[in-house]
Amino acid sequence: QKEVEQDPGPLSVPEGAIVSLNCTYSNSAFQYFMWYRQYSRKGPELLMYTYSSGNKEDGRFTAQVDKSSKYISLFIRDSQPSDSATYLCAMSAASGNNRLAFGKGNQVVVIP
């Protein structure tokens, strides 16, 4: 079983819709949870950074972490064509080298 599972299937939504993305994980040591956005031929750009369980909101983006279920989510409200990108979930433990374990990423296309 991979440490982080993210269904890599592409997702197409009409402009203005809510985008819902999620990841599951197996390592109970993970304490920091992140979502990155990656445009084609660019590096990952940090979108959301949360510690432990709970919700975090930043503009149109909401990140949720449920450690009891080992499940994290990202919601994008009022999606825009500029949100079209690949979204990567990532997580790390609180100690050690803090290396990030990544999901495979979801390609999201927002259709005008």
Add this chain to the structure above:
Amino acid sequence: GAGVSQSPSNKVTEKGKDVELRCDPISGHTALYWYRQRLGQGLEFLIYFQGNSAPDKSGLPSDRFSAERTGESVSTLTIQRTQQEDSAVYLCASSRQSNQPQHFGDGTRLSIL
């Protein structure tokens, strides 16, 4: 610079050649990471540097891979005797401390012919 800078942005080389990739982290960031992103795969951790401590090399896939960092500045990742399976995007990230958010460069796209 304002962000993590990597060079070259693209590298094409023949199988068996050595390549050197460079990363210039954000000024003041003590932690530096290298990751590899192969087509259709998630990013894989390669190596971690924190200040003047010994690097964590646990993610390096073979002894053909090595990396160095001078203090808290530039890092180089070297791949010797390249193989076709080394073709990937090599990404560098830095963070202020090891438990802080990591910020990525745009990577080096390596193609082995």
